Amino acid sequence: MVKVYIVGVGLTKIGRFFDKGLRELFAEAAFKALDEIGNETVQALVIGNMTSSSLGEQDNLGALLADYAGLGKIPAFKVEAACGSGGVAVYTGYSLVASGMFDIVMVGGVEKETEYPTRIVSKALAQAADAEYELFHGISFTGLNALVMRMYMNEYNVSRDEMSIWPVLMHKNAVKNPYAQFRFEITKEQVAKSMMVADPIRLLDSSPIGDGAAALILASDKVAKKLTDTPIEVAGLGMATDHIYVAYRENILSFKATILAAKKAYETAKVCPKNIDVAEVHDAFTVLGFMNLEDLGFSERGKTPKLMDEGRFWPGDKPTVNPSGGLKARGHPVGATGVYQVAEVVMQLRGDFPGVNVGGDIGLAQSIGGLGTTVTVIILKR
Amino acid sequence: MSMKISVPRVWREIKAHYLLEATVCNKCGKIHYPPRPICDNCGNRNLFRRKLSGEGEVLTYTIQYIVLEGYREYAPIVFAIVKLKEGVKILAQLTDVEPENVKIGMRVKAVLRKICEDENIGLIKYGIKFKPV
Ligand SMILES: [Zn+2]
Numbered sequence: 001m002v003k004v005y006i007v008g009v010g011l012t013k014i015g016r017f018f019d020k021g022l023r024e025l026f027a028e029a030a031f032k033a034l035d036e037i038g039n040e041t042v043q044a045l046v047i048g049n050m051t052s053s054s055l056g057e058q059d060n061l062g063a064l065l066a067d068y069a070g071l072g073k074i075p076a077f078k079v080e081a082a083c084g085s086g087g088v089a090v091y092t093g094y095s096l097v098a099s100g101m102f103d104i105v106m107v108g109g110v111e112k113e114t115e116y117p118t119r120i121v122s123k124a125l126a127q128a129a130d131a132e133y134e135l136f137h138g139i140s141f142t143g144l145n146a147l148v149m150r151m152y153m154n155e156y157n158v159s160r161d162e163m164s165i166w167p168v169l170m171h172k173n174a175v176k177n178p179y180a181q182f183r184f185e186i187t188k189e190q191v192a193k194s195m196m197v198a199d200p201i202r203l204l205d206s207s208p209i210g211d212g213a214a215a216l217i218l219a220s221d222k223v224a225k226k227l228t229d230t231p232i233e234v235a236g237l238g239m240a241t242d243h244i245y246v247a248y249r250e251n252i253l254s255f256k257a258t259i260l261a262a263k264k265a266y267e268t269a270k271v272c273p274k275n276i277d278v279a280e281v282h283d284a285f286t287v288l289g290f291m292n293l294e295d296l297g298f299s300e301r302g303k304t305p306k307l308m309d310e311g312r313f314w315p316g317d318k319p320t321v322n323p324s325g326g327l328k329a330r331g332h333p334v335g336a337t338g339v340y341q342v343a344e345v346v347m348q349l350r351g352d353f354p355g356v357n358v359g360g361d362i363g364l365a366q367s368i369g370g371l372g373t374t375v376t377v378i379i380l381k382r
Numbered sequence: 383m384s385m386k387i388s389v390p391r392v393w394r395e396i397k398a399h400y401l402l403e404a405t406v407c408n409k410c411g412k413i414h415y416p417p418r419p420i421c422d423n424c425g426n427r428n429l430f431r432r433k434l435s436g437e438g439e440v441l442t443y444t445i446q447y448i449v450l451e452g453y454r455e456y457a458p459i460v461f462a463i464v465k466l467k468e469g470v471k472i473l474a475q476l477t478d479v480e481p482e483n484v485k486i487g488m489r490v491k492a493v494l495r496k497i498c499e500d501e502n503i504g505l506i507k508y509g510i511k512f513k514p515v
Contacts, residue, residue, distance in 0.1 A: 119451045126450060132395055133416045137474055137509060138453045138498060139446065139461045146444035147463055147473075154442070154486055199445040199481075245416055247463045247471035252442070 001098040005224035005231035006380070008036035008217035009343035014181040014210045014331035016114040022049075022056055023068040025213035026110040030069040033106065033215035037227040042217065043102040045076035048089030048109040049335035052078070054124040056112055065108065082128035083284060084369025085109065086214070086338025087376030091239050093218050103220045104227075109336030110213040121209055125334070128370040130244045142206060142285070144246060144371050146198035149287035152253055153200065156302030160200065164188040165309045166286045167204050167328050173315065174325025177355030179340075181210045181331030205286040207326075212333030214340045232346045235362070236269025236379040238262060244373050255372030258295035265364070265377040266297075273297035276319040276379075277360025278348045280341035282368040283326045292366055293321065296377070315356045319364070323348065323356040338367030342378055349382040386452065387500040387507050399509045402436050402492055404470060405429040415470045436492030436510070438466035445481040452498050460484055464512050478513040489515045 010032025012025055020028070026047075034042075045066045052058040062076030081088040086109040093107035113121050125141045134144065153163065168188055174180035186204060194204040217227070224231040240260035243249050249256070266272055273296060281296065283289030290304040298319060299307060307313070313321040324330040324344045327337060345363035347353035365378045397403040398417050405414045407421035408428050415434065420427050443462035453459065460476040462484070476484060477495055490512035497509045 118448070119454075122448065123451045130416070132391075133398075134473055136399070136497070136507075137461065138450055138456070138459060139473065140448065140450050142448065143444050143446040143459075143461050146446070147442045147461065150444060150486075151442040195447075197446075197448045199447070201444070243422075245473070247473045248415075252463070 002100050003221040004094050004097045004234045005219050005221065006216050006234065006342070006346050007219045007224050007228040007231050008033040009346050010036070010215040011179045011340060011343055012213045013179050014212035014333055017211050020211065022052055022058060022061070022110050022112045023065060025112065025211060026065045026108055027069045029213040029215040030106065030108060033217050037217050040104060040227055042071055042074065042104050042106040044074055044096055044105045045071055046089045046093040046096070046105065046107050047076070047078040048085035048107070048339055049078050049111060050080060050082055050085050051111060051113060051124045051334060054127060055116055055121065065110070071106065080335070081369035081374040083332070083334050084338060084367045084374040084376060085335030086340065087365070087367025087378065088239065088338070088369070088374065090216065090338060090342050090378060091237060091376050094234055094237060097218050097220050103223045105218045107216045107218060107339060108213065109339030111333035111336045112211050113209045113334065114211050118209070128373070133245050140198065142201055143198040145285040145287065146201040148252060148371070149200050149285065152287050152291065155253060158302065158305050160192055161188050162305045162309065163286050164191040165305055166283065166289045167191055169308065169314065170283065170322055170326040170328035173323050173356050174329035177325050177330055180325045180329055180355070181208055182325070182329040201285055207284045207328050207332035210331040210333050212331060212336050212340070214336050214343050216339060216343055230350045232349050233381045234378065235381040236265040236267070236271070237377065238264025238268070239376045241374050242372055244370060246371050253291065255291065255295050255368070255375060257372055257375035258292060258366065258368070258377070261375045261377040262296050265379050269379040269381065271362055271379060275362050276364045277362050278323060278345060278358055279319040279321050279364040279366070280324060280344055281321060281326070281366045283322065283328050284332060284368070288368070289326065296364070296366060315358055320358040323353070323358055338365070338376065341365035341367060342380070345380050349380060386502065387505045389505070392507055400494055402434040402510055403431050404434050406432045413468055413470050415472060434470060435467050438464045438490060440484065440486055440488045440490060441465045441471060442486060443476065443484050452501060456498070462512065464490055474509070475511040476513070477511040491515050
């Protein structure tokens with residue numbers, strides 16, 4: 001297989017943008033990424049997106065965005081894996097370059113969510129679950145995650161306030177991130193008093209609804225060095241899926257798909273969890289943040305809230321977790337999130353992330369679609 | 383006006399939804415709910431249908447305050463994963479119980495109840511909920 005490098009990245013700020021739709025958001029990120037490679041021609045485009053169809057009445061997204069951003073009449077298509085679409089788009093773009101089919105591929109992620117009432121957006125997001133056997137009963141995506149959070153707290157005897165260290169740290173990290181949706185600190189008291197969405201998940205346990213776009217340029221080893229002085233190698237990646245009907249799983253407090261995807265990624269990159277300097281993980285809800293660190297091999301089952309409260313995973317620790325602020329505070333433009341994470345890790349390793357920058361040689365990005373249903377783990381090396 | 387509930391879509395899954403029918407592997411005995419055509423334990427495609435007991439206990443639950451479009455009149459809704467006697471786990475609503483009285487480990491049994499109503503046409507979607515015993 002051809003070695004694959006990331007040679008350019010571009011991000012938009014995440015938030016509510018009345019003046020930008022799917023196409024405007026994408027073009028902004030794409031132009032930034034193209035500027036990093038001197039506007040060299042890209043040969044194909046892969047887009048990660050979840051709700052363009054259900055919310056934006058837009059299918060055929062690849063053609064629309066390639067055309068609008070002036071990429072020419074190239075092969076372009078969307079991949080969808082719910083909230084994990086971005087990670088799967090990177091996985092797909094990687095395959096196009098690694099196979100030798102193309103030398104320069106753009107991977108984009110874009111989501112437009114903020115122009116609809118919350119209950120409409122919630123319905124679109126709930127489609128990540130099993131339509132006939134989960135959504136059928138009226139459960140929201142937050143509701144599904146709440147089932148897991150209660151079980152986690154009950155099984156490991158973790159209190160509400162002990163869980164709150166996750167959103168508190170994420171908000172702290174995001175303050176310096178110019179792309180983040182929330183750039184203010186919060187306290188455990190504020191988390192405990194925030195609105196109850198699906199008991200025990202409160203508003204400040206939840207990633208926000210936001211618009212945003214991210215773009216990466218992937219290049220083969222043949223051309224990478226000609227496009228940038230600081231190529232970052234995609235050293236390993238893995239992907240796995242699990243039973244979509246969550247109750248079917250033997251263990252609900254661990255995502256088998258994360259364990260399998262991580263195993264594959266660690267093996268291909270020839271590294272282990274203790275080698276990772278910086279990680280961006282998929283903390284759509286507080287409980288997922290902790291479970292992900294446990295499934296990725298960074299922490300012990302049920303002990304992560306306590307460890308984090310003692311300073312583990314804070315900036316400067318190895319790994320530093322979510323220096324961007326994570327889904328909780330950087331934001332979660334659903335199908336774009338996995339692309340944001342990879343772009344952020346690239347900038348961490350290049351040393352030019354404009355927020356909390358911890359540097360390092362090896363980074364990891366984990367993206368999840370549904371409740372642990374589709375997981376990608378991507379390992380990058382400087 | 384458009385219909386949001388499709389009759390054939392509910393109808394074709396009706397035995398699983400109304401009767402809690404699962405498929406059982408005739409080789410290794412694994413019970414599958416929702417029903418599936420191939421055993422994920424041993425790969426056997428020879429499965430038969432069996433009605434589940436509907437009796438079990440609450441493994442975990444949530445009280446959902448922010449509900450989806452079409453469910454506003456029912457809020458808050460209690461959802462649970464119930465572990466049946468047979469060992470199978472099922473996601474469904476809890477009913478006939480005040481949210482504050484729900485506990486992990488609570489014994490429950492399945493009953494057929496209204497899930498929601500089509501806002502425009504008035505079609506009613508039914509399904510299993512669990513109530514305390
Ligand atoms: Zn079997």
